Amino acid sequence: MRLVIVGGVAAGTKAASRARRLDPELEITVYQEEPEPSISECGLPYLLSGVVGTREELVARTPERFAKQDIEVLVRHRVEQLDAAGKRLSVRDLAAGEAFEDSYDRLVVATGARAVLPPIPGADLDGVFKLRFLTDSDEVRRYTQEHSPKRAVVVGGGYIGLEVAENLCRIGMEVSLIEGADRVALAYGPEVSERVEAELAKHNVKAYTGEKVEEFVGEGRIRGVRFGGTELETDLVIVGVGIKPCVDLAEEAGAEIGPTGAIRVDEHMKTSLPDVWAAGDCVETTNLVSGGPVWVPLGDTANQMGRVAGTNVASSVGEDTSEFPGVLGTGIFKVFDLGVGKTGLSEQEARDAGFETFSAGIEVYDRAAYYPGAEKVFLKLIANGSTGRLLGAESAGSGAAKLTDICATALWGKLSFPDLINIDLAYSPPYGPALSPVIQAATILSGAFERARQGVRASE
Amino acid sequence: MRLVIVGGVAAGTKAASRARRLDPELEITVYQEEPEPSISECGLPYLLSGVVGTREELVARTPERFAKQDIEVLVRHRVEQLDAAGKRLSVRDLAAGEAFEDSYDRLVVATGARAVLPPIPGADLDGVFKLRFLTDSDEVRRYTQEHSPKRAVVVGGGYIGLEVAENLCRIGMEVSLIEGADRVALAYGPEVSERVEAELAKHNVKAYTGEKVEEFVGEGRIRGVRFGGTELETDLVIVGVGIKPCVDLAEEAGAEIGPTGAIRVDEHMKTSLPDVWAAGDCVETTNLVSGGPVWVPLGDTANQMGRVAGTNVASSVGEDTSEFPGVLGTGIFKVFDLGVGKTGLSEQEARDAGFETFSAGIEVYDRAAYYPGAEKVFLKLIANGSTGRLLGAESAGSGAAKLTDICATALWGKLSFPDLINIDLAYSPPYGPALSPVIQAATILSGAFERARQGVRASE
Numbered sequence: 049m050r051l052v053i054v055g056g057v058a059a060g061t062k063a064a065s066r067a068r069r070l071d072p073e074l075e076i077t078v079y080q081e082e083p084e085p086s087i088s089e090c091g092l093p094y095l096l097s098g099v100v101g102t103r104e105e106l107v108a109r110t111p112e113r114f115a116k117q118d119i120e121v122l123v124r125h126r127v128e129q130l131d132a133a134g135k136r137l138s139v140r141d142l143a144a145g146e147a148f149e150d151s152y153d154r155l156v157v158a159t160g161a162r163a164v165l166p167p168i169p170g171a172d173l174d175g176v177f178k179l180r181f182l183t184d185s186d187e188v189r190r191y192t193q194e195h196s197p198k199r200a201v202v203v204g205g206g207y208i209g210l211e212v213a214e215n216l217c218r219i220g221m222e223v224s225l226i227e228g229a230d231r232v233a234l235a236y237g238p239e240v241s242e243r244v245e246a247e248l249a250k251h252n253v254k255a256y257t258g259e260k261v262e263e264f265v266g267e268g269r270i271r272g273v274r275f276g277g278t279e280l281e282t283d284l285v286i287v288g289v290g291i292k293p294c295v296d297l298a299e300e301a302g303a304e305i306g307p308t309g310a311i312r313v314d315e316h317m318k319t320s321l322p323d324v325w326a327a328g329d330c331v332e333t334t335n336l337v338s339g340g341p342v343w344v345p346l347g348d349t350a351n352q353m354g355r356v357a358g359t360n361v362a363s364s365v366g367e368d369t370s371e372f373p374g375v376l377g378t379g380i381f382k383v384f385d386l387g388v389g390k391t392g393l394s395e396q397e398a399r400d401a402g403f404e405t406f407s408a409g410i411e412v413y414d415r416a417a418y419y420p421g422a423e424k425v426f427l428k429l430i431a432n433g434s435t436g437r438l439l440g441a442e443s444a445g446s447g448a449a450k451l452t453d454i455c456a457t458a459l460w461g462k463l464s465f466p467d468l469i470n471i472d473l474a475y476s477p478p479y480g481p482a483l484s485p486v487i488q489a490a491t492i493l494s495g496a497f498e499r500a501r502q503g504v505r506a507s508e
Numbered sequence: 509m510r511l512v513i514v515g516g517v518a519a520g521t522k523a524a525s526r527a528r529r530l531d532p533e534l535e536i537t538v539y540q541e542e543p544e545p546s547i548s549e550c551g552l553p554y555l556l557s558g559v560v561g562t563r564e565e566l567v568a569r570t571p572e573r574f575a576k577q578d579i580e581v582l583v584r585h586r587v588e589q590l591d592a593a594g595k596r597l598s599v600r601d602l603a604a605g606e607a608f609e610d611s612y613d614r615l616v617v618a619t620g621a622r623a624v625l626p627p628i629p630g631a632d633l634d635g636v637f638k639l640r641f642l643t644d645s646d647e648v649r650r651y652t653q654e655h656s657p658k659r660a661v662v663v664g665g666g667y668i669g670l671e672v673a674e675n676l677c678r679i680g681m682e683v684s685l686i687e688g689a690d691r692v693a694l695a696y697g698p699e700v701s702e703r704v705e706a707e708l709a710k711h712n713v714k715a716y717t718g719e720k721v722e723e724f725v726g727e728g729r730i731r732g733v734r735f736g737g738t739e740l741e742t743d744l745v746i747v748g749v750g751i752k753p754c755v756d757l758a759e760e761a762g763a764e765i766g767p768t769g770a771i772r773v774d775e776h777m778k779t780s781l782p783d784v785w786a787a788g789d790c791v792e793t794t795n796l797v798s799g800g801p802v803w804v805p806l807g808d809t810a811n812q813m814g815r816v817a818g819t820n821v822a823s824s825v826g827e828d829t830s831e832f833p834g835v836l837g838t839g840i841f842k843v844f845d846l847g848v849g850k851t852g853l854s855e856q857e858a859r860d861a862g863f864e865t866f867s868a869g870i871e872v873y874d875r876a877a878y879y880p881g882a883e884k885v886f887l888k889l890i891a892n893g894s895t896g897r898l899l900g901a902e903s904a905g906s907g908a909a910k911l912t913d914i915c916a917t918a919l920w921g922k923l924s925f926p927d928l929i930n931i932d933l934a935y936s937p938p939y940g941p942a943l944s945p946v947i948q949a950a951t952i953l954s955g956a957f958e959r960a961r962q963g964v965r966a967s968e
Contacts (some may be wrong), residue, residue, distance in 0.1 A: 058942070063877075090876070096878065099880060100878050262793070352947070375932045387938075418554075419551070419559070448910060453914045461921020464922055470832055470833055472836040472851070477548070478842045483808055483812070487812070
């Protein structure tokens with residue numbers, strides 16, 4: 049049986065490896081447009097600054113490594129057309145410039161996502177970059193070596209923009225950040241945005257919020273960015289305003305596209321086309337808190353989806369044994385010394401999803417106050433106002449990663465906030481306050497909840 | 509209504525504060541034998557080395573602070589007798605040497621636990637200490653200043669012994685550790701013990717395992733420790749071989765004592781005596797994984813129990829509104845640069861409790877391998893071999909605190925290991941590998957589980 053996988057990083061290669069492990073007899077080919085089949089895209093911002101020293105460190109596995117697993121990986125190959133009824137593919141070898149036909153018994157679409165460059169005049173100037181693939185980072189590096197830029201503008205205040213801003217600062221650039229919304233880190237509540245903006249200010253990154261870029265100015269090469277009636281001089285622009293799923297191949301072949309614009313798959317990662325699965329940044333999934341469809345393009349999720357797809361393509365016909373349940377929307381990023389994490393819904397997202405919400409935000413020490421190095425950490429819990437069920441959590445500060453993961457696990461276990469008051473977490477002075485911030489916030493939530501209920505009773 | 513609380517740290521004062529918050533009319537008195545009503549006992553090892561600079565930093569609240577909450581705290585007062593039928597107490601003012609009678613409407617027993625000094629000849633020599641209260645630490649400090657000890661022996665390889673060993677090393681002492689069992693950190697599996705022993709060796713702490721101390725040698729002052737036919741010279745001994753619950757007062761009054769030797773309470777923290785609750789290190793509770801009674805004297809648990817008891821003593825008669833569900837046995841400690849955490853049962857404990865077990869141990873990086881500072885962390889998951897339900901987890905290394913808390917939350921939510929394969933945890937290169945060690949270990953467990961089931965099928 050022949051398995052073809054379109055796209056490498058990260059879902060495609062995971063699916064390939066998993067399928068190989070389960071079925072030594074499968075014939076497996078991976079087509080990948082980019083030159084590296086398996087890289088850690090999340091590490092790209094750190095390559096800008098040299099925090100990650102060489103691009104090779106981000107290459108998890110080469111085609112040669114896959115060959116040892118008896119997986120054929122063909123890089124610089126673009127799959128241009130999919131005939132789902134005939135189970136055939138048109139493939140172009142980009143290096144040779146030649147096209148050829150291939151066929152499959154089962155197919156995994158892992159075409160990923162691409163960075164969006166907004167239609168701003170001057171976006172094609174030299175010195176204006178996006179940062180999605182290793183090749184983008186190669187270009188930035190080449191430009192930087194050639195022109196030694198002193199000033200940089202980052203467009204976009206989401207996590208990629210923030211990570212890029214930090215890393216450009218690290219190599220001594222004077223960095224400005226422009227965000228269209230009225231605050232950065234818009235996926236979070238305003239308490240978190242404030243903290244991120246303070247962290248940027250502390251490191252001399254000038255953040256312009258509520259500003260839309262009107263034009264990238266320059267002759268051939270970038271010289272300035274025009275917005276809000278002013279022009280900010282700059283030698284380098286990195287645009288991180290978002291990415292969108294690459295669905296053309298699947299869509300043109302007739303695969304159903306979901307409301308988020310990504311490929312719709314069932315819990316087995318199967319598309320609406322026969323014998324075609326899809327995984328990674330090109331598919332949508334279910335938000336387990338809201339129950340609605342979401343598109344959350346993240347490396348860890350892509351990995352997990354790839355494993356599920358790989359298991360199922362290696363199963364007997366009609367016996368998809370593995371299921372991907374959906375996501376919580378968990379994520380974390382670092383901006384300078386601030387960890388910023390989230391799971392589930394922000395309070396706004398919860399309200400938009402129709403929930404009556406209740407929340408408690410606290411700022412406490414991340415370890416015993418007397419233990420050296422104690423730093424403040426912010427935690428906000430959001431719960432369903434009628435059932436008490438936890439809907440989301442946000443954290444900013446030292447230890448945000450731990451608090452986010454505790455809350456993600458609580459969401460995964462469908463816990464309600466009263467369950468968190470007596471939860472038995474690990475305590476020792478170097479690792480936390482005597483009562484975890486999660487317990488403290490749940491306790492405050494409980495008090496607010498009781499008072500509100502008493503208020504309801506009193507007014508009845 | 510008059511509420512009397514016997515014992516301060518940590519359950520007693522928490523119960524007092526909680527009761528006061530719920531009922532401003534209550535008359536509240538706390539009797540406490542030690543001079544400080546509210547201290548962080550877990551910080552004591554760090555006071556030895558100066559990591560915590562002054563004893564005052566460990567005093568969370570003074571009697572004056574409690575007075576502001578209208579809670580009377582009488583330190584250096586020992587409650588010597590309890591007449592549960594008459595609701596009366598005999599109290600001795602230790603400073604004045606006088607005894608007096610008091611009465612209550614409701615009582616909370618929070619008598620805590622005391623360090624065990626084993627019956628070893630010479631245990632009364634000057635320079636042989638335990639470390640349980642701030643007064644113990646004062647004595648060690650006084651001795652240290654007077655005699656400038658160069659060599660120290662720590663007796664006991666549990667978490668207190670290990671924390672003490674680290675802190676004595678920090679002030680330049682040559683430290684040996686003697687443990688009766690054949691490995692240190694006996695509450696953990698052997699994989700963790702090995703790592704702890706390696707960490708001790710790395711910091712030049714000589715660990716003698718499988719050795720019982722036969723005699724503390726010296727004339728008036730400690731000079732050596734005799735064990736296994738040799739005598740180890742030393743200037744200081746700290747014994748940390750365990751603690752036991754202080755139950756005399758409650759037991760003599762007729763309160764039921766559980767199989768662990770601690771006071772038995774129901775889910776409302778109520779003892780078998782009328783209108784007497786108990787909380788903290790003097791009570792036993794339920795291990796939610798094994799379902800059996802356990803005695804787990806820890807500061808965070810004492811705090812949570814105190815809150816439940818405080819809520820219930822402030823409730824109307826017969827309306828105990830708050831419940832303490834039990835514990836998982838979660839704990840963590842630091843020894844030098846190694847974090848060591850655990851939740852639920854170790855594999856041995858699980859087998860002893862009658863479970864058929866399945867486990868997977870992995871050692872992986874605590875963040876993206878290419879991100880600076882990446883260090884190895886060990887994680888072991890233990891699951892029920894027939895149901896897949898998670899029974900416990902152990903971790904050692906950087907990030908052990910986070911992994912332990914994720915697994916504790918998973919246990920709290922009664923998750924099974926397959927639930928952990930697709931769990932949506934937070935990923936970013938500075939904070940973890942693309943797939944959390946929890947996900948990786950659960951995935952390995954899954955493979956082992958499937959292979960075992962196939963083995964069972966094949967042999968059927």
